[in-house]
Amino acid sequence: MKSKKTKIQKIVKIKNGIKESFEDEVVEESPLSIFLNDQKLITLLSTPCDQKFLALGFLFSEGLIKEKAEIKKLLFSSKKNEVKIFTKIMRRLPKTFLKVGTFTSGCGKGKTFEKISEGFFEKDINPLKDVLINLEFTIRADEITNLIKKFEKESSVFRSTGGVHSAALADKEKILLFKEDIGRHNAIDKILGESLVKGIPLGDKVLISSGRISSDILIKAWRGKISLIVSRSAPTSLAIELAQRLGITIVGFARGKRMNVYSYPMRVVAGS
Amino acid sequence: MKSKKTKIQKIVKIKNGIKESFEDEVVEESPLSIFLNDQKLITLLSTPCDQKFLALGFLFSEGLIKEKAEIKKLLFSSKKNEVKIFTKIMRRLPKTFLKVGTFTSGCGKGKTFEKISEGFFEKDINPLKDVLINLEFTIRADEITNLIKKFEKESSVFRSTGGVHSAALADKEKILLFKEDIGRHNAIDKILGESLVKGIPLGDKVLISSGRISSDILIKAWRGKISLIVSRSAPTSLAIELAQRLGITIVGFARGKRMNVYSYPMRVVAGS
Numbered sequence: 001m002k003s004k005k006t007k008i009q010k011i012v013k014i015k016n017g018i019k020e021s022f023e024d025e026v027v028e029e030s031p032l033s034i035f036l037n038d039q040k041l042i043t044l045l046s047t048p049c050d051q052k053f054l055a056l057g058f059l060f061s062e063g064l065i066k067e068k069a070e071i072k073k074l075l076f077s078s079k080k081n082e083v084k085i086f087t088k089i090m091r092r093l094p095k096t097f098l099k100v101g102t103f104t105s106g107c108g109k110g111k112t113f114e115k116i117s118e119g120f121f122e123k124d125i126n127p128l129k130d131v132l133i134n135l136e137f138t139i140r141a142d143e144i145t146n147l148i149k150k151f152e153k154e155s156s157v158f159r160s161t162g163g164v165h166s167a168a169l170a171d172k173e174k175i176l177l178f179k180e181d182i183g184r185h186n187a188i189d190k191i192l193g194e195s196l197v198k199g200i201p202l203g204d205k206v207l208i209s210s211g212r213i214s215s216d217i218l219i220k221a222w223r224g225k226i227s228l229i230v231s232r233s234a235p236t237s238l239a240i241e242l243a244q245r246l247g248i249t250i251v252g253f254a255r256g257k258r259m260n261v262y263s264y265p266m267r268v269v270a271g272s
Numbered sequence: 273m274k275s276k277k278t279k280i281q282k283i284v285k286i287k288n289g290i291k292e293s294f295e296d297e298v299v300e301e302s303p304l305s306i307f308l309n310d311q312k313l314i315t316l317l318s319t320p321c322d323q324k325f326l327a328l329g330f331l332f333s334e335g336l337i338k339e340k341a342e343i344k345k346l347l348f349s350s351k352k353n354e355v356k357i358f359t360k361i362m363r364r365l366p367k368t369f370l371k372v373g374t375f376t377s378g379c380g381k382g383k384t385f386e387k388i389s390e391g392f393f394e395k396d397i398n399p400l401k402d403v404l405i406n407l408e409f410t411i412r413a414d415e416i417t418n419l420i421k422k423f424e425k426e427s428s429v430f431r432s433t434g435g436v437h438s439a440a441l442a443d444k445e446k447i448l449l450f451k452e453d454i455g456r457h458n459a460i461d462k463i464l465g466e467s468l469v470k471g472i473p474l475g476d477k478v479l480i481s482s483g484r485i486s487s488d489i490l491i492k493a494w495r496g497k498i499s500l501i502v503s504r505s506a507p508t509s510l511a512i513e514l515a516q517r518l519g520i521t522i523v524g525f526a527r528g529k530r531m532n533v534y535s536y537p538m539r540v541v542a543g544s
Contacts, residue, residue, distance in 0.1 A: 009534065030510060234434040
């Protein structure tokens, strides 16, 4: 499922006023069209690797696929840049999906979010029944420090091109899945897609992202029933508000032995 | 037009295994719905400041408004989080706009981009007539170094919360406009919106962004007829390809006295 992630590019480097020709690596960006039961849903601009996982993860995080058993067929054409997915259950598309787009954060694609501004909680979530507050899952602060260290070690494309985001799924000791993409949402969708295919339970896992935690990322985590998100970057006010209502712990600014816990701090056990 | 950009949040800080309660500043995120001639186009998740400029810039960079004179009326409600814009000319929405969303980079909203994968250049641009290759505009490398220094000095919300992107419009000597948003696209749309309202000609200006330069950012610059984009971050392969075809110079990794020029390097004059 791997494909090329970077490309060699002739550039001009300027250093202390001196120009010089150079060959540099830049990150690949290409369109990927996603079809569900022969209906075109969306074209994502993304890094061309793990496209099948990206398509599946996108449908999962939009609530259009709930489990692997629903998938009847998947066709991927790298030439046409498209993934066609056929499902056993024809879930009704959200009313807003094909009419009004909601774009998120200038950095995302949370159509889901349309619902939030129009009463997401009231209509779509029964807090007592649906929200999985898995408070039994706890992790030590030094385990988070250790995971972040491993996560940064794996971020190879970012190191060579400076142009991508990374996301990972981890248990308390190690990174289980690691994905890269020019979009922080895409990287997370790739994680969710592979978890879906491989049947990895997410309730006792940690989702790590290189990017900011905005409200649409929270929705993705909630779909996956993930109870802990870690980032070296910051969360937004709306993401924190959602996390508090959905029972998700956000750890931000996780750098070295420091971190900030923005919601449900009881899940992070101090001590080093 | 300014509004609150950050919010105080109670958090738990962990440092070397010790937990402590703390009050921290987090960046605001809220939905903004944009209506054009009474039709709802989109809900952007963004930082609640400069919302009128954001709405205007979004319409401009989607090609739905071409100049200030077309705007008949603008209504902004900070309570409802919406901007309603009425225009003299009813430009036809792109066929794809209300049907199939194209989301970009996991980090954006380039509906425009639908067109690229389906022959943007062939259908929409006459390279000889439309593409403004303003090769007369040149800038010295040390002027870019100087602008980046000023740009980073202005990035106040980023410094306090770590959660936003910045964009600026500059001439060769100084920053003219400076905007912040959780989304790198929104920050640029705010710049384009204010430039539209103030009638600032863009052909001899520099667009500076804190974020990665992906293809959808290129389209925004092209709509504004901007010939030079500078970022401390990286461009993608598709952005470089577009820049080469549209006549736009991309300067990436502009840090201190170093920078990489990815297209039309003749516009950047060496020497310090």
